[in-house]
Amino acid sequence: MKKIINTPKAPAPVGPYNQAIIHNGTLYASGQIALDPETGALITSDIETETHQVMKNVKAILQEAGLTFEDVIKCSIFVSDMNNYSRINAVYASYFNEATAPARELVEVANLPKFVNIEISVIAAFD
DSSP: OOEEEOOTTSOOOSSSOOSEEEETTEEEEOOBOSBOTTTOOBOOSSHHHHHHHHHHHHHHHHHHTTOOGGGEEEEEEEESOGGGHHHHHHHHHTTSOGGGOOEEEEEEOSOOGGGOSEEEEEEEEOO
């Protein structure tokens, strides 16, 4: 049986999906973009600020499920410009312990929802 996870501390889904699903001890979080959950405004002033907002949204979903970034086992990052890799990576690294960081891919794509610069989804596991 699956458990639906939604929190007002992360942006509300804008389609037929939920923020996350828990199934068999694993959380599957939908991709997050830099929407402010309180105002609905996009936070895209620079790639660092945008990445921080995305990570805050991911964190809110993890917390709602009783998890932390330490519980993340896989992270998928989609970016609109690979030239931002090092700037994104610097922000991303501040959320994880390098020794226990999750598996990850970072890929450039043609477009993202609302034409943002970054989208991140995670898979996390309960012990």
